[in-house]
Amino acid sequence: MAATTTYERVYVWQAPVRMYHWINATCVLMLVATGLVIGNPPAFISAREASASYWFGWVRFLHFTAAFLMTFAFMVRVYWMFKGNEYARWTAFVPNSLAAFRRQLREARMVLWVDILQIQKKPIDYVGHNGLAALSYFVIFLATIFQIFTGLALYEPMSGWWLPHLFGWVTPLFGGDAIVRLWHHAFVWVFVLFTIIHVYLSIFHDMTESRGEISSIVTGVRFVERK
Amino acid sequence: MGKRLTIWEQAQLLGHSRREFLQFCAWLAAAAGIEASQVGQIVHALETKPRIPVIWFHFQECTCCSESFIRSSHPIVSDIILDKISLDYTQTLQAASGAACEKSWKDVVKNQAGKYLMLVEGSIPTEADGVYCCINGRTALDTVKEAAAGAKAIVAWGSCASNGCIQAARPNPTGATPVHKIITDKPIIKVPGCPPIGEVMAATIVHLLTFDTIPQLDRVGRPMAFYSRRVHDTCYRRPSYDAGLFVESWDDDNARRGYCLYKMGCRGPVTYNACSVTKWNNGVSYPIQSGHGCIGCSEENFWDNGPFYNHLTNFPGFGIEATADKIGVAAAVVATAGLVGHAVLTSVRKREIINEKLEK
Ligand code: HEM
Ligand code: SF4
Ligand code: SF4
Numbered sequence: 001m002a003a004t005t006t007y008e009r010v011y012v013w014q015a016p017v018r019m020y021h022w023i024n025a026t027c028v029l030m031l032v033a034t035g036l037v038i039g040n041p042p043a044f045i046s047a048r049e050a051s052a053s054y055w056f057g058w059v060r061f062l063h064f065t066a067a068f069l070m071t072f073a074f075m076v077r078v079y080w081m082f083k084g085n086e087y088a089r090w091t092a093f094v095p096n097s098l099a100a101f102r103r104q105l106r107e108a109r110m111v112l113w114v115d116i117l118q119i120q121k122k123p124i125d126y127v128g129h130n131g132l133a134a135l136s137y138f139v140i141f142l143a144t145i146f147q148i149f150t151g152l153a154l155y156e157p158m159s160g161w162w163l164p165h166l167f168g169w170v171t172p173l174f175g176g177d178a179i180v181r182l183w184h185h186a187f188v189w190v191f192v193l194f195t196i197i198h199v200y201l202s203i204f205h206d207m208t209e210s211r212g213e214i215s216s217i218v219t220g221v222r223f224v225e226r227k
Numbered sequence: 228m229g230k231r232l233t234i235w236e237q238a239q240l241l242g243h244s245r246r247e248f249l250q251f252c253a254w255l256a257a258a259a260g261i262e263a264s265q266v267g268q269i270v271h272a273l274e275t276k277p278r279i280p281v282i283w284f285h286f287q288e289c290t291c292c293s294e295s296f297i298r299s300s301h302p303i304v305s306d307i308i309l310d311k312i313s314l315d316y317t318q319t320l321q322a323a324s325g326a327a328c329e330k331s332w333k334d335v336v337k338n339q340a341g342k343y344l345m346l347v348e349g350s351i352p353t354e355a356d357g358v359y360c361c362i363n364g365r366t367a368l369d370t371v372k373e374a375a376a377g378a379k380a381i382v383a384w385g386s387c388a389s390n391g392c393i394q395a396a397r398p399n400p401t402g403a404t405p406v407h408k409i410i411t412d413k414p415i416i417k418v419p420g421c422p423p424i425g426e427v428m429a430a431t432i433v434h435l436l437t438f439d440t441i442p443q444l445d446r447v448g449r450p451m452a453f454y455s456r457r458v459h460d461t462c463y464r465r466p467s468y469d470a471g472l473f474v475e476s477w478d479d480d481n482a483r484r485g486y487c488l489y490k491m492g493c494r495g496p497v498t499y500n501a502c503s504v505t506k507w508n509n510g511v512s513y514p515i516q517s518g519h520g521c522i523g524c525s526e527e528n529f530w531d532n533g534p535f536y537n538h539l540t541n542f543p544g545f546g547i548e549a550t551a552d553k554i555g556v557a558a559a560v561v562a563t564a565g566l567v568g569h570a571v572l573t574s575v576r577k578r579e580i581i582n583e584k585l586e587k
Contacts, residue, residue: 039539
């Protein structure tokens, strides 16, 4: 039978990373929920006067509040990509050398073999993100940028603030607000898919590896097998 | 023709009184969103500046722009601007025909180079060397290039000249092309809409005639005075929108109560035009007031952004009836099924690992 495994505590996720994770998670939930309501508001047959209610206005207000929170949190996170530790840096997501690219590719193949297809049983050894996970975070960062750009472009005509007006050029690229809205709406599903898979995999890794995958995003600490 | 007359001189010739002329100037100022204190400037300009020569071309179009224009509310607009003396050339309305008609625009191009305004109604076909639209044996493509060479500025009337409009709908068999994609070295003012509002057209042309400057344009070249706000921003049904009170079908009680048409596909939130401010037919009404949503007629590609009665357009590349949500839900279902499968696989293949770790 297996010998006792000794684990070592490693501080992986720094405070800004953890805070970004939870602020972003909250914002994404809010944005997906309010966004889908904006795109397809529930039906009421009512005889009310419009002056008696403002609920749709509030849903939009929540969407915009969460949107700006997400935008600013993302900006801080981008700053941290240049200031943070090796697991927070941009190099943890985008390979910055051929060797790093090769390593990421090898890791991704290992993940496919060991975790996804489960043909091979040997556990994989990594501390921060594994190669495939890093790629998925890179994709979701890009999707976040996409939503921020298209969202601010849609926000521009209803705002007197300079910030949204920096994004007005996005609209003609798509050929009008209607198409920007279509894509902004469609990208909801990128976040939904990501969230489903991401939550599942966190549980999966925690159960199969016992490295404290889930608690690490609260405490920042992960357990790694001592060699 | 000898000396070119001013607009005031022409108005006198046509029997308009000074009072009518001043009313006209005030109307212009209001329509163009100019401050009352600047009305004097307009009066002065119309009294003293010889009128700028104007030639108006008709290519692939239905003439709805001209129709809209001659219905703009002030009588002097039709008299002054549209009368055959003021407009040097416009096939549909001028008195001359045949060779005399052709001569009128060629004379302007030859004798007034760098001074005249060129107005274009309709798109220009480019497929098969442009044979799909020929006037007097010449293609629109040739004509537009020749006439634009000496133009001071070009006005693209309506969605045809601005964006291509319905004749440019997929698959665009004639290669219908808006004027700015053919003429790239002249200032072009786009006045889109199908048709544009008559008052907006009149005010745009009068701005050019009086101030002799290009009006302030937005990012895609439309005059800010009329196209900087969305139909939705000043729609009188907007309180129902904010209150979440929507028409659910064309004949429900909500429709009778005049609730917001958002869920019936209203494009007001994505359409820049002055309909809800200026309205149509001398301010009588506009589509939403008549119970139908906006179809976004002043926006690029509105003709392909269907269906008009759904809030979101269909997703491109997936054939008919593929909304973003249908595709998204399908993807989420597939992903969830995959994960369930993976969970089962894991509980079999990794059982020892999981158990071992739990027991130790
Ligand atoms: C995870 C990120 C986001 C998601 C999932 C999301 C989702 C959505 C959805 C589904 C809609 C409805 C579109 C429609 O059907 O018409 C919408 C509308 C909108 N979103 Fe977002 N959004 C996100 C981020 C943002 C951001 C960062 C902004 C920036 C300000 C933003 C601004 C807007 C605006 C202005 C609208 C139009 C609302 C209206 O005019 O009523 N969104 N969003
Ligand atoms: S009817 Fe159309 S333009 Fe008017 S408030 Fe509703 S969505 Fe906006
Ligand atoms: S309401 Fe919309 S579709 Fe109707 S004329 Fe105005 S811009 Fe065009």
